Amino acid sequence: MPVTTDIAATYRSPRAVMRRLLAAGRREDRALAILMGGCLLAFIGRWPALQRAATLETDAEGPSFEAMMAGALFGWIFVAPLLFYGLAALSHLVARALGGQGGFFGARLALFWSFLAAAPLLLLHGLVEGFVGPGPGLQIVGVLWLVAFGWFWIASLREAEKGMA
Numbered sequence: 206m207p208v209t210t211d212i213a214a215t216y217r218s219p220r221a222v223m224r225r226l227l228a229a230g231r232r233e234d235r236a237l238a239i240l241m242g243g244c245l246l247a248f249i250g251r252w253p254a255l256q257r258a259a260t261l262e263t264d265a266e267g268p269s270f271e272a273m274m275a276g277a278l279f280g281w282i283f284v285a286p287l288l289f290y291g292l293a294a295l296s297h298l299v300a301r302a303l304g305g306q307g308g309f310f311g312a313r314l315a316l317f318w319s320f321l322a323a324a325p326l327l328l329l330h331g332l333v334e335g336f337v338g339p340g341p342g343l344q345i346v347g348v349l350w351l352v353a354f355g356w357f358w359i360a361s362l363r364e365a366e367k368g369m370a
Contacts, residue, residue, distance in 0.1 A: 208242070208321075215322040216353070219360040222322075226314055227365060236314050240286055243321035248281035250328045253335020289316060296362060305366030315361035322357050326350035 215222045229235070255277060259270035268276075290313065297305070297312030330346045337343065 212322045212325065215318070215357055219319070219322070219357045220364040223315060223318065223361040223364040226318060227311060231310050233310070236310065236317055237286075239314070239321050240289055240317040241282075243317065243324050244281045244285050244289075246321070246324040247285070247327055248277055250324075250331030251277045251281070253331050255335075257335045257338065289320065292316060296358075297366075300362060300366040305362075307366040311365030312362060315365045316358060319354055319357035319361050323350055323354040326353055 211222050211226075252274075255270060255273045259268075259273060262268075293313040293316040294309060296316060297307070297309050300307065300312065326346065327350055330343070330350055333343050333346050
């Protein structure tokens, strides 16, 4: 299935989509591509907020838009993937302690896919932050993203670990 179709299906049934992804076989290149796609979308989602910050910045000594973009690019494309790999390993170890019977690959795929599937809400969060700014709207979208990501991740990890109660 196309990625966009799988993302939409994840909002209805994250476990079914994870089951289908796991049935496709163990492919690290696919897992890395899913993670990098999610990180790229998260980076793109930061653009409106960074532009707003650069436009509203009146202090000439503050960082320029280009400098903020470079920092966001470095953070999302080079640092975040390393953190996601560590978080996935930790989640597998916790799941194993709770009776999970999956492997590290399943835990990685569950986390990476959940992040990519929740990316549309992350893009919306960036738009609200850039165009509306801080306030209740931004907090509501942030909570929606967090709830969706948490739901996708827990459901996907349960599917990947199968033995969990």
